[in-house]
Amino acid sequence: MISIEVLTGILFVCVIAAFALGAPVGLALGGIAMGIGYATWGEALFNVIPTTLEDTYFSFILLAIPLYIYMGQLLTRSGIGDAMFNASQMLIGRVRGSLAISVIVVCSMIGAMVGIIGAGIMTSGSIALKPMLDRGYDKRLALGVIMAGGGLGILIPPSIPMIMFASSTQNSVGRMFIGALIPALITIVLLIAYVVISCKLNPQRAPLDVAPDNPPTTKEKFLTARDGLLSLLLIIAVLGSIIMGIATPTESGAIGVVGAMILAILFKRFKPRMVQKAGMQAALLVSVAMWIIFGASVFSNFHLLMGVQSMVAGFTQDLGWPPIVVIMMFQVIMLLLGFIIDEFIIVLMCAPIFTPIAVSLGYDPIWFGILMILNIEIAVQTPPYGFALFYLKGIAPPGITMLDIYKSITPFVLIKLLVLIIVMLMPELVTWLPNKLMS
Amino acid sequence: MVAFIGKSVSYLMPILAFVVAFEVFCRYVLSHPTVWAHDTALFLFGYIAALGGAYVQQQRAHINVDILYNKVSPRMRSLFNMVSFILALFFVLLVCKMSIGKFEEALKFNYRRQSEWAPHMHHYWLMMSVASGLLALQLVSDWVEECYHLLTGKQLLPENIRHTEEHA
Amino acid sequence: AEYNWRFANLYSRGTAFGAVYEGLAKNIEVMSNGRIKVQVLYSGEGVGSSGIFGAVKTGLITMGAPFQSLNAGELPAGIVEIGLPGGTNDVGDLSTLFYEKGWAPILKKAYGEQGLVWLDPYIQPAVYVITKKPINSIADFKGLKIRAPGAYGKFLRNLGASPVSLAWSEIYTSLSTGVIDGSIGSNMIDHRDGNHVEVAKYMYPLPLAGAQVLPIIVNQSAWNKLPTDLKAIVKAATAVHAQEQMTKSRLWESQAVADMEAKGLQWSPEPSAADKAAWKAAGAKLMDEYAAQDEYSKELIDILRKDQAND
Numbered sequence: 001m002i003s004i005e006v007l008t009g010i011l012f013v014c015v016i017a018a019f020a021l022g023a024p025v026g027l028a029l030g031g032i033a034m035g036i037g038y039a040t041w042g043e044a045l046f047n048v049i050p051t052t053l054e055d056t057y058f059s060f061i062l063l064a065i066p067l068y069i070y071m072g073q074l075l076t077r078s079g080i081g082d083a084m085f086n087a088s089q090m091l092i093g094r095v096r097g098s099l100a101i102s103v104i105v106v107c108s109m110i111g112a113m114v115g116i117i118g119a120g121i122m123t124s125g126s127i128a129l130k131p132m133l134d135r136g137y138d139k140r141l142a143l144g145v146i147m148a149g150g151g152l153g154i155l156i157p158p159s160i161p162m163i164m165f166a167s168s169t170q171n172s173v174g175r176m177f178i179g180a181l182i183p184a185l186i187t188i189v190l191l192i193a194y195v196v197i198s199c200k201l202n203p204q205r206a207p208l209d210v211a212p213d214n215p216p217t218t219k220e221k222f223l224t225a226r227d228g229l230l231s232l233l234l235i236i237a238v239l240g241s242i243i244m245g246i247a248t249p250t251e252s253g254a255i256g257v258v259g260a261m262i263l264a265i266l267f268k269r270f271k272p273r274m275v276q277k278a279g280m281q282a283a284l285l286v287s288v289a290m291w292i293i294f295g296a297s298v299f300s301n302f303h304l305l306m307g308v309q310s311m312v313a314g315f316t317q318d319l320g321w322p323p324i325v326v327i328m329m330f331q332v333i334m335l336l337l338g339f340i341i342d343e344f345i346i347v348l349m350c351a352p353i354f355t356p357i358a359v360s361l362g363y364d365p366i367w368f369g370i371l372m373i374l375n376i377e378i379a380v381q382t383p384p385y386g387f388a389l390f391y392l393k394g395i396a397p398p399g400i401t402m403l404d405i406y407k408s409i410t411p412f413v414l415i416k417l418l419v420l421i422i423v424m425l426m427p428e429l430v431t432w433l434p435n436k437l438m439s
Numbered sequence: 440m441v442a443f444i445g446k447s448v449s450y451l452m453p454i455l456a457f458v459v460a461f462e463v464f465c466r467y468v469l470s471h472p473t474v475w476a477h478d479t480a481l482f483l484f485g486y487i488a489a490l491g492g493a494y495v496q497q498q499r500a501h502i503n504v505d506i507l508y509n510k511v512s513p514r515m516r517s518l519f520n521m522v523s524f525i526l527a528l529f530f531v532l533l534v535c536k537m538s539i540g541k542f543e544e545a546l547k548f549n550y551r552r553q554s555e556w557a558p559h560m561h562h563y564w565l566m567m568s569v570a571s572g573l574l575a576l577q578l579v580s581d582w583v584e585e586c587y588h589l590l591t592g593k594q595l596l597p598e599n600i601r602h603t604e605e606h607a
Numbered sequence: 608a609e610y611n612w613r614f615a616n617l618y619s620r621g622t623a624f625g626a627v628y629e630g631l632a633k634n635i636e637v638m639s640n641g642r643i644k645v646q647v648l649y650s651g652e653g654v655g656s657s658g659i660f661g662a663v664k665t666g667l668i669t670m671g672a673p674f675q676s677l678n679a680g681e682l683p684a685g686i687v688e689i690g691l692p693g694g695t696n697d698v699g700d701l702s703t704l705f706y707e708k709g710w711a712p713i714l715k716k717a718y719g720e721q722g723l724v725w726l727d728p729y730i731q732p733a734v735y736v737i738t739k740k741p742i743n744s745i746a747d748f749k750g751l752k753i754r755a756p757g758a759y760g761k762f763l764r765n766l767g768a769s770p771v772s773l774a775w776s777e778i779y780t781s782l783s784t785g786v787i788d789g790s791i792g793s794n795m796i797d798h799r800d801g802n803h804v805e806v807a808k809y810m811y812p813l814p815l816a817g818a819q820v821l822p823i824i825v826n827q828s829a830w831n832k833l834p835t836d837l838k839a840i841v842k843a844a845t846a847v848h849a850q851e852q853m854t855k856s857r858l859w860e861s862q863a864v865a866d867m868e869a870k871g872l873q874w875s876p877e878p879s880a881a882d883k884a885a886w887k888a889a890g891a892k893l894m895d896e897y898a899a900q901d902e903y904s905k906e907l908i909d910i911l912r913k914d915q916a917n918d
């Protein structure tokens with residue numbers, strides 16, 4: 001029988017070759033897994049298709065994806081999204097990059113609503129990409145901000161991967177949620193700082209709005225403020241529905257859809273055609289995302305059935321290194337796993353293998369869990385393969401290439417890497433707040 | 440046909456949202472959750488995701504990594520597409536075959552969801568067979584188109600047909 | 608090895624239950640002198656928790672430890688097998704039911720029809736419901752939104768509660784925000800691992816099911832390929848495993864309860880005699896419902912009824 005190391009190598013080469021040919025990602029991953037699986041395992045392997053299909057399509061957690069995408073599309077097509085950003089710009093004033101800053105803020109709020117990465121990126125992308133590109137923002141800045149902001153979904157509570165980590169390592173979810181707050185805040189501040197600085201250095205990246213010939217009348221200002229306030233109400237309603245125990249984070253997307261429709265009626269922008277068009281675009285995006293998730297899950301399930309997890313467990317066997325080096329090695333392994341495996345499986349697989357070792361080396365498990373979340377956020381958005389990259393490409397207008405996306409995210413990935421390192425060096429950033437609040 | 444299904448699926452989006460919202464309403468306001476909303480929402484989600492696949496392919500909206508792809512000549516690109524569509528077709532045909540198998544099994548053993556409502560599963564596997572079958576047909580049609588382009592350097596179908604042509 | 612098997616279970620790597628399944632795999636390897644090699648697959652590793660049944664059936668994996676409630680749509684009799692709410696928790700009674708009164712042959716046939724070999728079942732600890740507010744009498748269940756799938760949901764509805772369907776990973780958040788007022792867990796260990804006690808403090812003293820009987824299943828064609836001696840060895844290993852589940856899970860259950868009590872878990876007051884009767888009645892109603900659903904379920908329930916009538 002072929003060893004798992006060799007198999008992993010072959011799979012990797014095939015994936016790179018298929019990507020180079022520009023093959024559809026999900027279908028190619030499925031095809032490669034089934035082709036190589038047939039050669040190494042035989043026909044019985046094809047049975048992984050129906051089990052994987054039921055797993056991915058009957059996941060109530062992933063249901064957040066269609067609901068939030070649809071909400072995003074409704075907001076864009078009714079113009080409410082624009083209203084939100086107009087108002088926030090009026091508030092921030094004429095600072096270069098002000099729109100990008102408000103995008104980060106809005107993304108953080110969306111991050112607070114959703115617990116998974118896909119829904120965060122596709123919602124933020126739906127709402128915020130067009131306004132930025134319309135105003136002449138550098139497309140790389142625009143894309144990078146969406147990606148960075150949308151990825152916050154798993155760092156800002158509630159977060160599904162954190163719940164999974166806490167349960168598989170027997171830690172407190174509450175401590176994890178609270179422990180994530182300071183790292184999340186640092187990330188947001190650094191992202192905003194980057195936008196402000198990079199726009200200062202390179203003013204074309206974020207054009208200031210041309211000063212209108214006539215300054216806006218009080219009435220116009222009032223209208224902008226009113227529209228902004230109404231759309232802010234939507235965010236409050238969605239967040240409120242979660243906090244007040246009306247809906248789960250997954251279901252809150254549906255509250256958002258209904259809210260967006262009510263707002264569209266209030267704004268007198270509700271047309272059946274608009275609802276249909278938004279539905280069409282949302283359905284297209286859902287299908288794009290789900291065929292990727294399905295194909296990729298078939299691929300990773302095959303890889304797992306062949307025993308990649310024992311390879312990972314094997315890496316952790318001979319430890320004679322200083323503790324911090326071990327922790328760093330774990331981070332590297334997880335980053336590499338991000339090439340082939342989605343966020344949930346990384347947690348399910350690595351949390352139980354790595355955490356006991358980290359704890360035995362004297363580290364705090366919650367801290368280690370937050371490191372894992374930060375790491376996953378990076379792993380899913382590093383080239384060549386990462387779900388977040390594909391989600392972003394799905395939402396981007398046709399002219400934008402994968403290379404644009406790779407380049408756009410680089411500075412933002414570096415910022416997140418910086419946060420990861422800061423948190424790694426200063427565990428108190430995670431442990432202080434929960435100890436303060438919960439002991 | 441593909442476009443028609445693609446369009447019909449879009450009407451499921453608002454229905455999906457209302458089903459989930461309705462469940463929230465029943466649970467929070469009436470304190471009486473339904474037994475059917477959970478599975479119905481998941482079914483609708485699956486129908487939207489799977490049936491949209493062929494339409495996505497028709498629009499060439501499946502995500503790819505286009506770094507090298509964008510640098511080669513249009514005819515080379517057709518060659519690339521022919522290779523990758525074969526790979527995709529292989530996978531999609533397998534999905535179709537397995538779904539038909541599951542459909543027959545679901546009929547034979549009367550498979551249902553494990554929930555209290557316990558709706559039938561057969562329609563779902565039938566839908567999956569149709570969805571993957573359509574996607575396979577769309578891939579074949581696109582493959583022929585690419586092949587024609589590779590050999591002649593001309594487009595088989597005018598570009599605007601991409602939005603109106605009835606395939607399959 | 609002559610035979611390479613894959614064995615999937617529902618638990619995460621590194622959990623106590625996971626280790627017991629690991630033990631079963633090791634035992635098969637050792638007892639067969641390495642002729643059968645068993646690779647253990649944990650939660651999320653290649654097949655999802657509700658996919659184990661189907662995956663063993665098709666031979667994608669050779670052996671599985673499924674949880675019947677997750678496959679109720681595929682094998683309804685599994686719900687009766689695992690133990691309908693209100694059923695016995697007496698190990699001796701259960702053992703007679705399976706091996707002397709005729710459950711085992713019925714189940715062998717029901718699983719066999721689907722291409723599965725049903726090996727000796729084992730027993731896992733009781734199912735309890737945790738709530739945010741104390742339940743002082745059964746009437747307090749009225750209107751409570753409780754996450755409880757399938758038969759457990761029906762049972763609680765018979766008591767006036769409103770069962771809710773939710774993904775496992777949303778229980779914590781939902782308890783904390785108040786989307787639900789309570790939740791069942793597969794057992795006490797599940798409640799502890801899910802951190803439910805952080806957001807809901809009260810455990811109801813009566814279990815929904817006193818014991819859960821779970822099978823080990825093997826793909827039929829893989830089984831048929833084994834020579835007789837190896838078949839006997841696998842059977843012997845599952846019998847050892849059943850013993851181990853019994854002794855260890857008792858211990859873990861009490862540990863889990865102690866862990867949760869240290870975090871502030873309290874028990875709702877001891878139910879009155881009337882409450883206990885109402886609890887029992889809610890379970891009895893389910894028998895008719897399940898017997899009507901499926902032929903094998905009916906056979907099992909008929910035996911159960913006859914047994915109860917004789918008591």
Ligand code: NA
Pocket residue numbers: 111112113114115116152153154155156157158159
């Ligand atoms: Na979140």
Ligand code: NA
Pocket residue numbers: 338339340378379380381382383384385386
């Ligand atoms: Na990656």
